[in-house]
Amino acid sequence: xxxxxxxxxxxxxxxxxxxxxxxxxxxxxxxxxxxxxxxxxxxxxxxxxxxxxxxxxxxxxxxxxxxxxxxxxxxxxxxxxxxxxxxxxxxxxxxxxxxxxxxxxxxxxxxxxxxxxxxxxxxxxxxxxxxxxxxxxxxxxxxxxxxxxxxxxxxxxxxxxxxxxxxxxxxxxxxxxxxxxxxxxxxxxxxxxxxxxxxxxxxxxxxxxxxxxxxxxxxxxxxxxxxxxxxxxxxxxxxxxxxxxxxxxxxxxxxxxxxxxxxxxxxxxxxxxxxxxxxxxxxxxxxxxxxxxxxxxxxxxxxxxxxxxxxxxxxxxxxxxxxxxxxxxxxxxxxxxxxxxxxxxxxxxxxxxxxxxxxxxxxxxxxxxxxxxxxxxxxxxxxxxxxxxxxxxxxxxxxxxxxxxxxxxxxxxxxxxxxxxxxxxxxxxxxxxxxxxxxxxxxxxxxxxxxxxxxxxxxxxxxxxxxxxxxxxxxxxxxxx
Numbered sequence: 135x136x137x138x139x140x141x142x143x144x145x146x147x148x149x150x151x152x153x154x155x156x157x158x159x160x161x162x163x164x165x166x167x168x169x170x171x172x173x174x175x176x177x178x179x180x181x182x183x184x185x186x187x188x189x190x191x192x193x194x195x196x197x198x199x200x201x202x203x204x205x206x207x208x209x210x211x212x213x214x215x216x217x218x219x220x221x222x223x224x225x226x227x228x229x230x231x232x233x234x235x236x237x238x239x240x241x242x243x244x245x246x247x248x249x250x251x252x253x254x255x256x257x258x259x260x261x262x263x264x265x266x267x268x269x270x271x272x273x274x275x276x277x278x279x280x281x282x283x284x285x286x287x288x289x290x291x292x293x294x295x296x297x298x299x300x301x302x303x304x305x306x307x308x309x310x311x312x313x314x315x316x317x318x319x320x321x322x323x324x325x326x327x328x329x330x331x332x333x334x335x336x337x338x339x340x341x342x343x344x345x346x347x348x349x350x351x352x353x354x355x356x357x358x359x360x361x362x363x364x365x366x367x368x369x370x371x372x373x374x375x376x377x378x379x380x381x382x383x384x385x386x387x388x389x390x391x392x393x394x395x396x397x398x399x400x401x402x403x404x405x406x407x408x409x410x411x412x413x414x415x416x417x418x419x420x421x422x423x424x425x426x427x428x429x430x431x432x433x434x435x436x437x438x439x440x441x442x443x444x445x446x447x448x449x450x451x452x453x454x455x456x457x458x459x460x461x462x463x464x465x466x467x468x469x470x471x472x473x474x475x476x477x478x479x480x481x482x483x484x485x486x487x488x489x490x491x492x493x494x495x496x497x498x499x500x501x502x503x504x505x506x507x508x509x510x511x512x513x514x515x516x517x518x519x520x521x522x523x524x525x526x527x528x529x530x531x532x533x534x535x536x537x538x539x540x541x542x543x544x545x546x547x548x549x550x551x552x553x554x555x556x557x558x559x560x561x562x563x564x565x566x567x568x569x570x571x572x573x574x575x576x577x578x579x580x581x582x583x584x585x586x587x588x589x590x591x592x593x594x595x596x597x598x599x600x601x602x603x604x605x606x607x608x609x610x611x612x613x614x615x
Contacts, residue, residue, distance in 0.1 A: 135159070135176035146170035156181075179209055179220035185265040186244045192222035192268050202234035203227045208502070210260060210269040213252045213325075213515035216574055219262025223249070225274040225513070232383065233360035235270065240358075244268055248379035250330020251302060251515040255574060258334075258378065270383070272300025272329060273512040281354050281386035283309055293391045294351060299329030299384045302511050303565070306389075308489040311563040314481060315391040319343035322446055322463075323567030325516035329384040335376050337577065339446040339463075339614040341425045347375040352388035355381070396479040398466040399558040399566070401551045405459050409593065411435075411586045422447070422462035426615060430582045441470040444564070448550065448610040449589065451596040452543040458593075461547050463554055465564055477558060488560035492568060507568070516570040539608035547610050573609060582615060589613060 135142040135158040143159035146152075146169070153159040153174035160177045167173040182188035191200040207223040226232045239246050245267045249259045260267050276282060277298040283306075284296045293315060297306050303317075304324035310316070319338035326336060332347040343349075353365040353374055362385070365374050374381055402421050406413050415435025418424050425440040444465040449458050466472065471479050482488060493508035505513075553566040580588045589611055596607040 135180055143174045143176050144171055146174055182265055186222060186239075186242070186268045187220045187265045189222065189242070189244075189268075191238065192224055195224065201238055203231040204235065205274045207271065207273070207513055210247075210249060210262070211252065211514075212255060212259075214255065214574055216255055217257055217259075217261065219260055219269075220265075221247070221260050221262055221267045221269050223269045223271060225271045227274050228276055229278065229356070229362065229385070232270075232275070232356055232385075236356075236358065236360050239268060246270055248329075248333075248383055250327035250333070251325055251512065253326055253330065253515050254334065255576070271513070272298070272327065272383075272385070273514075275300040275385075277354070277386050285310075285313075285315075285391075293393075294388050295391055296352070296354075296386055296388045297328055299327065299332075299353075299387050300512060301328050302326060303328065303331070304489075304493070304511060304568075305508065307561075307563045307565070308493065310391060311489075311561060312481060312485050314393050314395060316394055316564065317346065317389050318349050318392055319346045320564050321346070322565065323516060323570055324565050325511045325568075325570070327512065328387050328389075332375055332387055333377055333379055333384060335577075337614065339444045341443060341445065341615050345376070349390040350375060350387050351390060353384055354386035356383040356385055358382060394467045396468050396471045397562055397564065398471040398475050398477070398479055399463075399554055399562060399564065400466075400475070400477075401461060401463055401554050403459065403461040403547075403551065406454070406457050409454075409456055409458060409590075414586045414589070417460055417462070418445075418447070422464055423466075424464075424615065426582065432583055432586075441472075442466050443470065445614065447613050448547055449593070449612075450543050450547045450610045451593045452540045452600075452607060452610070459547060461550055463550055463566060478562060482560065482562050485561050491560070516568070539606040542608040543610050585613065585615075 142155055143153065145154040147154045153161050158176060158180035159174050161173050162175045163173045179187060186192060190198040193206055195202065195204045195206055204227060205225040207225055209219055210221045210223040211218040224235065226235050236246065243266060245264060247260045247267055247269045249269050249271045259269060275298065280296050282298050285293055287293055295306065295310055302324050303320065303326060306328060319340045321336060321338055332350045336346045338346060350371065353371070354362065355365055355374065356362050365371055404417060404421060406417065411432065412434045415432060419435045419438035422445050423439045423442040424445050425443055442464040446463045447460065449460045451458050493506060495507045496504050497507050497510050498504050499510055557566045578588065592611045596611065599605060599607045
C-alpha cells in the first residue's frame with residue numbers, strides 16, 4: 135500500500151471480524167474473491183499517523199478542535215479526476231484561520247500547496263507523493279472590506295474591481311455585469327477561481343486581449359509567515375502573475391474593467407466544402423468576422439468585416455472526414471453589433487434573477503451531498519453535465535468504442551448554440567458554459583500564421599485514434615486567438 139514492496143493486506147482477522155492492518159487495509163469485495171482474505175485490500179488513503187495525510191486536525195478540523203476554522207473537502211483531486219491524491223484539502227474561512235493554519239503546518243513540518251477550483255491538469259498543485267503535503271483552498275474564504283468586493287474609480291475615468299480571490303468568474307460577474315462592466319478577457323466557462331486564473335496562464339477568446347492575469351493590477355497576498363502584503367507596483371506584480379502559488383497565497387485581486395453598453399452573443403456553424411487552408415481562413419475571416427490584423431495572417435480566405443472582438447472555434451474532425459463541421463461562438467460589442475440582430479443587445483431586464491437562479495440551483499457533488507451551484511463552483515469547479523439524469527463523467531470510461539466517441543464529439547458541437555442562446559437570454563455576459571464533463575485539455579500556443587498547420591496535425595491525430603483500442607478522441611478540436 136505504501137510502495138515499500140511489502141505486502142500489507144490480504145489477511146482477515148477472524149477473531150475481530152475485520153481485515154488485519156486496519157490503518158492501511160479495508161474490506162472491498164471484488165469478483166471473483168473466494169475468501170475474506172482476498173477481499174482485504176489497500177485503502178485508497180490509509181491512516182498514516184505523523185503525516186499530513188493522517189492528521190485528524192486536517193481531516194476533521196471542527197471535530198478535532200483544530201486551531202483554525204476551516205472546512206475539510208476530503209482529499210485533493212483535479213476537476214477532471216486525472217489527479218486523485220490523499221493530500222487533505224482544507225478550506226479556511228478568514229485571514230485568522232489562514233494564519234493559524236500556516237502556523238500549525240509550519241510547526242508540524244508540513245508543506246502547504248495552494249489550489250483554486252482544481253482545473254489545473256496533472257500535478258501542478260501536488261502529485262500526491264509527499265505525505266507531508268496539505269492543500270489549501272479559498273473556496274470558503276471571506277475577505278475583509280473592499281477585498282471581498284468593491285469598485286473604485288480611476289483618474290482616467292475607468293473602473294477597477296477588487297474581489298475575493300476565492301470567488302469564481304461567476305461570482306465576480308454577478309456583481310459587475312448588472313452595471314455593464316466586464317473584464318477585458320474571459321474564458322468559455324465561469325468555473326475557475328480568480329486566484330487560480332491570475333496565478334496561471336489562463337487565456338480567453340479575445341482577438342486583442344492576452345492572458346486574463348494581464349488585467350490584474352493589484353493583489354492582496356499572504357506570505358509564508360502569515361503576514362499580509364499589498365502588491366501594487368508593476369515591478370512586483372509581474373512576478374505574482376502566473377506564479378503558481380510559489381510566492382504565497384493570493385487573497386484578493388484588483389481587475390481592470392471595461393464597459394460594453396451592447397453585447398451580441400451568436401454562433402456561426404458551417405460544413406466546410408473542403409479541409410484546406412483557404413476554407414479554414416475563409417471561415418475565420420469572413421464567416422466568423424474575426425478582428426485579426428492582416429499582417430499576422432496568411433493571404434488565404436480573403437477579407438472580412440472584422441466586427442467580432444471575440445471568437446472560440448470548434449471543429450468536429452471525428453465525424454467530418456474531408457468536410458468537417460466547424461462552429462464559432464463569437465461576440466460583438468458596442469458599435470460593431472448588428473442592427474438587425476434578433477435578440478437582446480443590452481443588459482437583460484431580469485439579470486439579477488438570472489444570476490440568482492444559477493447560483494442557488496441545487497446540485498449533488500459525488501460523495502459530498504447536496505449544495506448550491508455557487509458553492510460547488512467555488513469548491514471544486516463545474517458540477518458535471520448530466521444526460522438523462524446520469525453524470526457524463528460516469529459515462530466517459532465506457533466510451534472506448536468509436537461510435538460513442540463520435541457521438542460525443544458531434545453532440546459537443548451541436549449543443550453549443552443552445553448553451554449560447556440560453557445564457558444570452560439569461561444574463562448575456564459572454565460566458566456559455568455552466569456545467570462541464572471531465573476533460574483533459576492541453577493548450578499549445580502558436581503564431582496565427584501556423585494555425586492551420588497546427589489544426590491539420592490535430593486532425594491527423596484524432597483520425598488516427600479511430601484505429602486505437604486504447605484511446606479514441608471524443609471531443610472536437612478547439613482553437614482561439
